[in-house]
Structure formats: C-alpha cells, structure tokens
Amino acid sequence: MAEPTHRPSSSSRDGGGTIAEGAASGGGAGAGREASTVFAVLAEFESPKALMHACAKVRDAGYRAWDAHTPFPIHGLDRAMGLQKSWVSAFVLILGLGGAGLGMLMQWFVAARAYPLVISGKPMFSWPAFVPITFECGVLGGALGAIGGFLFLSRLPRHHHGLFASAHFERVTDDAFFISIEAGDAEFDAAAAAAFLDQIGAQRVETIYECGKVA
Numbered sequence: 001m002a003e004p005t006h007r008p009s010s011s012s013r014d015g016g017g018t019i020a021e022g023a024a025s026g027g028g029a030g031a032g033r034e035a036s037t038v039f040a041v042l043a044e045f046e047s048p049k050a051l052m053h054a055c056a057k058v059r060d061a062g063y064r065a066w067d068a069h070t071p072f073p074i075h076g077l078d079r080a081m082g083l084q085k086s087w088v089s090a091f092v093l094i095l096g097l098g099g100a101g102l103g104m105l106m107q108w109f110v111a112a113r114a115y116p117l118v119i120s121g122k123p124m125f126s127w128p129a130f131v132p133i134t135f136e137c138g139v140l141g142g143a144l145g146a147i148g149g150f151l152f153l154s155r156l157p158r159h160h161h162g163l164f165a166s167a168h169f170e171r172v173t174d175d176a177f178f179i180s181i182e183a184g185d186a187e188f189d190a191a192a193a194a195a196f197l198d199q200i201g202a203q204r205v206e207t208i209y210e211c212g213k214v215a
Helices: 028-035 048-061 077-081 088-114 127-153 168-173 190-199
Strands: 038-045 066-069 177-182 204-209
Touching: 038 048, 038 168, 038 190, 048 066, 048 077, 048 177, 048 190, 088 127, 168 177, 177 190, 190 204
Parallel strands: none
Antiparallel strands: 038 177, 038 204, 066 177
C-alpha cells in the first residue's frame, strides 16, 4: 500500500469544511450548506499497532486539530501523536504554592492579629508551629490544581461531542481504535482527509456532520 509523502492539499478547501448542496435538497442552497457543515472525519483502525502507525503519519502530515481515541491507555501514543509536555504540572505548582502561602498567612493572621495570645512565652508569629498546616494547605492546593488543570486543558466537562453521532464510535469504550480529524484544522479538507486516512490503513472512514448526519 502506497504511503502518502506530502501534506494534505488545501487547494480544494471548501471554506471551513462546508460542502455545498443543491437547492433541490429542500430549503434552498443556504439551508443545504448549513445542514452539511462537516464536523470531522473519523477513521477506525484494526489494532493499537495500526493506530500508532497511523498517528505518526497524521502527525507528519501536519494536522493539528486531531485526536486518537482508544478503549485503554496505549504506551507511547503521546509520542506518536507528537504531543508536548502537559501543562497540568504548572497548575499544580502555582496552586500548591498559593495554598501553602495562604495557609501560612491564615495562621499568621489568627495568631498575631485576630487573637494575639502569649503562649509559653513564644512570639506571636511562631512559624515552626505553623509548618504542618502550611504543608497540608500546599498539598490541598496542588490536588485542586491537578484536577482543575486537567479539566480545563481537556475542555471538560463536555456533555456532548460531535463524534457521538457515529454508531461505530460507541465501540471506542470496548474494542475499537479511532482517529478523528476535525474541520477546525487549518489543513482540513473533508475529501482529502478521508482519502489520506484510508491510505494509511483505516478499516472504515466516516464523515461526521454538525447536524448529526454520518456519511
């Protein structure tokens, strides 16, 4: 099977993935175009190995708005997709330090300003006694940063996704492996993307429309 050796052409791009339909489809040409706006092209692959191979090809072709969907984690898939380091750690660091600082500030305010009590002759701001609470607040902040950062970067919660229109995509939680290329990609052309995915070994290729139609 011949391997594609060029970036997918955008010369036949149809204006953001819209395929014009004739006025005879009912409602006029404008209604036809609105009803046939492409959301993504979805391709199913036979195995994790085939998916890894295809991901490397999609990455090298220059696509950006695409994703791989699997029923379980696949070691090395992030490298095959060309994913960069996750920014979740930055959320953890910032909120962890913020939580620790807030914990220390809270204890300073209570001990030295709101309720200044002399205990065993210690200074009002006896910081060694405040370390355990400061540490716990830092852990809490880091945990919230990890959860919040993951949800934000993953664009979750999202109660509906365009790919749900595909009946075959339901198997992604069982035994199927998919790649989707979305119409928001700068290089997207529905026909070219479908042909490209077929060339790199897809078992089935579907075009998903925003109206919920699958072709």
